[in-house]
Amino acid sequence: MSHDHGLPPKSSVSRWFLTTNHKDIGVLYLITALFFLVFGGVLALLFRLELITPGADLLGQMGYNQAVSTHGLLMVFWFISPFAFGFANYLVPLQIGADDLAFPRLNALSYWLYLFSGLLMGVSFFQGTTFAGGWTMYAPLNTPAYIPGEGLGATSVVLALIMFTAAVTLGSVNFLTTMYRMRAEGLRMRDIPIFSLSINLTVWMMLFAFAALLAALMILASDHILGTTYFQYSIDGTTMATDADNPGASLLWAHLFWFFGHPEVYIVFFPALGVMAECFQTFTGRRLVGRKWFIISMVLVAIQSFVVWMHHMFLTGINLPIKTIFMATTIGISLPFDLMVFSLIYTMAKGRVRFTTPFLFSLGALILFIIGGITGVFLGAIVLDYQFRGTYWVVAHFHYVMVAGATALFGGLYYWYPKITGKMYNERLGQIQFGVYFLGFNLLYFPMFIAWETPRRVFVYPESLQIWHSMATVGGFILGASFLLMFYNLFVSLWRGEDAGDNPWAYATSAEWAVSSPPPLENFPGVPSYATGKLEFLDDETVAERTERASGAGHGHAATDGGTAADGGAVTTRAAATATAMEPAHETAGEEHASHASFWPFLVSLGGFVTFLGLSGVRTGSVVYLSMAAIGGLVTFGSLFGMTREPFHAPEMAIAERWPFSSVEKMKLGMWTFLASDIVLFGAFIGSYAFVRVAYGWTAWHHDLIPAEHVTMPGLINTYLLLTSSFLVVLAMVAAERESKRGTVAALVGTFALGVGFLINKGLEWQHLFHIHSEAFPNGWNLSTNIASSTFYLTTGLHGAHVTIGLIICAYMAVRAWNGAYQGDDRAIEYFGLYWHFVDIVWLFLFPLFYIL
Amino acid sequence: MPSFVLSHTAAVFPLHGGGVRAPSEVFAQIFEVFLLLGTAVGVVVVAYTMYHALKYRDDGGADPYADKVERPQMGEMPTGGSGGRKVFYSFSISAIIVVSLIAWTYSQLLYIEQGPDPAQTDALEIDVEGFRFGWEFAYPNNHTTNTLYVPQDRVVRLQVTSRDVFHNFGIPELRVKTDAIPGQYTSAWFTANETGTYEAKCYELCGSGHSLMIAEVRVLPQDEYESWYNGTEGSTGSGNQTAANGTETATESADLAAPTASAAPAATAGGVGA
Amino acid sequence: MDWKGYTVIYVVLFAFATAQAVVEFAGLVESAYWIAFAVIMVLSVIKAVGVAAYYQHLRWEPRAVTYLVVGGTVAALALTGAAAYSIL
Helix, strand or coil: CCCCCCCCCCCCHHHHHHECCHHHHHHHHHHHHHHHHHHHHHHHHHHHHHCCCCCCCCCCHHHHHHHHHHHHHHHHHHHHHHHHHHHHHHHHHHHHCCCCCCCHHHHHHHHHHHHHHHHHHHHHCCCCCCCCCCCCCCCCCCCHHHCCCCCHHHHHHHHHHHHHHHHHHHHHHHHHHHHHHCECECCCHHHCCHHHHHHHHHHHHHHHHHHHHHHHHHHHHHHHHCCCCCCCCEECCEECCCCCCCCCHHHHHHHHHHHHHHHHHHHHHHHHHHHHHHHHHHHHCCCCECHHHHHHHHHHHHHHHHHCHHHHCCCCCCCHHHHHHHHHHHHHHHHHHHHHHHHHHHHCCCCCECCCHHHHHHHHHHHHHHHHHHHHHHHHCHHHHHHHCCEHHHHHHHHHHHHHHHHHHHHHHHHHHHHHHCECCCHHHHHHHHHHHHHHHHHHHHHHHHCCCCECCCCCCCHHHHHHHHHHHHHHHHHHHHHHHHHHHHHHHHHHCCECCCCCCCCCCCHHHHCCCCCCCCCCCCEEECCCCECEEECHHHHHHHHHHHHCCCCCCCCCCCCCHHHCCCCCCCCCCCCCCCCCCCCCCCCCCCCCECCHHHHHHHHHHHHHHHHHHHHHCCHHHHHHHHHHHHHHHHHHHHHHHCCCCCCCCCCCECCCCCCCCHHHHHHHHHHHHHHHHHHHHHHHHHHHHHHHCHHHHHHHHCCCCCCCHHHHHHHHHHHHHHHHHHHHHHHHHCCCHHHHHHHHHHHHHHHHHHHHHHHHHHHHHHCCCCCCCCCCCCCCCCHHHHHHHHHHHHHHHHHHHHHHHHHHHHHHHHCCCCCCCCHHHHHHHHHHHHHHHHHHHHHHHHHHC | CCCCCCCCHHHHCCCCCCCCCCHHHHHHHHHHHHHHHHHHHHHHHHHHHHHHHHHCECCCCCCCCCCCCCCCCCCECCCCECCHHHHHHHHHHHHHHHHHHHHHHHHHHHHHHHCCCCCCCCCEEEEEEEECCEEEEECCCCCEECCEEEECCCCEEEEEEECCCCEEEEEHHHCEEEEECECCCEEEEECCCCCEEEEEEECCCCCCCHHHCEEEEEEECHHHHHHHHHHCHHHHHHHHHHHHHHHHHHHCCCCCCCHHHHHCCHHHCCCCCC | CCHHHHHHHHHHHHHHHHHHHHHHHCCHHHHCHHHHHHHHHHHHHHHHHHHHHHHCCHHHCCHHHHHHHHHHHHHHHHHHHHHHHHCC
């Protein structure tokens, strides 16, 4: 199976910049995440030092606020989830029987965007001050008006988060497509190992939750850079009185943030739960008790996690009915966890429990989680919640939950270390580390329950509480020191460790243990299959045979041949032999080789980094920042183009389990998944508009804030233009199907022209509104005029940006069609159409909301 | 009593709230029950976990359950293990405990939300406005202060807002707390049964001076409070004046020279970085 | 679906967009705001469903794709609805 995959050996530095292999990227994620653990951990130690005495003596006020804020952001965003996704990258393909993720280059892109977003976060420390408004970033403290100095560091943090969110969204699309299109034969969704299942549910939550966060961050970035006033309480330097003209500003952030923030808790915790379940099964030698109910519980939690967010806002004056509803959903979401905890406990019964390091960490995590869960029930009682709000009770509780999750993940690191490196770590040292870790953890966080009356994020506190805070500080340093043992152990074992063999753990069952350590580049010695109920590796002949049989069932186009929705879990091969559609097809006549190397993801992310760094300072007018933004933009755009042109082959599996998307080719599924997250993005923008408008007074809004010059006509014309362009895309598809090159080109060019017309019309309209001189709006109606103008320009602007991106793709496709592409295979046009029609649909709502009502 | 319109005269005929169940009592009772039950459940569950872990540990000898249970095999399709029924029993017990606890506290929540019947306990209404970094209290006669003076044994209702960023107003000893949000009003109530000096703190990060955003709360005997309040009657006009000044103060960013700075602990004399 | 079917959809979409504007030009937004609101939004929803079902071919895809889209929509509506309701 040796063929040229274009990938240098692991000892070569260039490999790590080129690789698109999921295992390499998994390793990169793990190492990078550990770096950010140290980064965030050192910040925590700094402010724990500050807190060792009740007075203010070390960091200074803003220094302290920066330390607590960035500690939270780094740990939540740049450490814990990416750490889990290091495992997910490495293991999900192995566990489900795939040779890589569905879109390997996209996966590399996710990683590099993640790394560079973290670097941007790091750079923010050197731009005066970094963000200091807490990891929850409440408005309007997160806006420039309340950020001391130029505030560029804070803007960088917002942009870094946007970049991180982009990485997460790409990752979610990638993982979902992989898990629904690339499971080994015979492996139903419910049959995939529990860790992979936990990742599946995690990425589902990520897909929607991070889209809401993206909306919040884009709006915030716009407030920082473009001067919109969504979260602004103060306009034109005058403080608004109680009849503020944007009374919803502050609460809007809270809603958007917590709509993301609560699912985020489970996004962080689910992978840890998966690791715990895996380790419990292996080290007890028992199957997970009540596995089915365990899974159902996780699904319930994943769904319900989107309807509990207001329990973070019980004191914001939300009405009693909504408090009651959210109290009920909150209690409801805690119950499935009880079941999962008991399931883990009973899994030990009649087992052969071995207290290896991974099991110690898993068991420790379970105990910590039990404490975290019980103290969480306190918060579910609203009367108690009112008083715990903003205190160390909350701090202690969520650290017991979140860091319990991290604890399980460290167990995972020991568990899979032999698989990833091929070497065994030092068991005794691992167990010692666990002891030190567990002691440090409890010494750090338990005293916080006792000292719970301390308000959060303060550096002075009553002297009577000093003993507890000093104890916590000592615990923090012990916890930190335990990591030195871990790093030493894992590092030295790379050389001194014994060879681990394929499977060092008795009773491990999942497929990653059935291959060598580390696994070969393309994972399996044959094509994995569970068709007989047990893992087998099929040879090429058997695969060909089964492919033959299956392809008789149905081929052709799912969208046009009347639908194959009913073919359930059947194995289909329709699109297996074709290249992905948005990329030029470069398949050679002979055997297809999967590609594993591309330099473009790195370059795109580097360009993005430079762009965002530039954007953080454009409002100062500095030439340095402006040119960085421009150059970075060129690099990003150029490398995206290079990436599109690059021959890169990621074949679909010949046989695979694909329920419930068996007739949805992977590119199409990827597109739909992305669009689903885009729905939430736009939904959150429209929701923000609705919210601030309701807060202002829905009907008064139109009369008070919108000039008479803002009329319906430009919107109506644009509606016509977009509808017509959508129609033309469909015609382009029909023409391509009929192999009419002229028709295809004409329809695509028409689409392009109408889209450009849309943008020109919008530009004229905006110009007009910017420069009106009426009695009510003597200085025009621009982005900063009022909250209505902010919502109008930003929401329709985001839509305009989508149109622009669509036009770039459309122009590219028109040129390719001119050169003869797509004839007889209209899938690329169809997928572009999915995007274009979506943009059209969004407009169908923006038009009435922003032009008529 | 027919709808009694609150006015300046309300202060002259205070109706006592001494018999009212204070929020601090409600909190203390619920917290105590939760602590006891929580500790008990925690100890039982953790002990139960450890019991399982230790009882079934692999001592290196032969598998005592070799003929009773089937061990997982490499490459098998994942399935559930036996013993699901026990999971359900345990789950049901925990669910009953949690749901009944929360249901019990819900009735208490309604009391906290609605407050004692206003007809019986004509409340003192005070507007609270947070600013960076202090609190301003406006009385019915428009007098404003930066120290909260309240009479003993009388229901005090707060209308809380902020004039700049998101704050949270709380007096921990009296168990009253609510968010102070620019553009929004939230309400909370309390009654203090003991005279003395308390502290009101900010519980939401609001900038450089957040840690020091503390206001004094003085609970006075009713007669003392009345004489203090009557002494403020003449300052109605200047009360508005103060509010206007306060507004200006707030716009000066990170200005710790605001009146409450004196309430900050001496240990924090370090520079105000902003 | 052939081009004729697509054309029918296009004509309907065009007509509905015009109808929305007509509702405003007729002064209904001024005189009976919430009726106009309901009419206009319902027209938008119908248009959106039409585009999704026919131009995006959701009708012919496995239902799971529709659930995916509905899932995103429900999440966005939950955010909008509950947030707006909470401050009413």
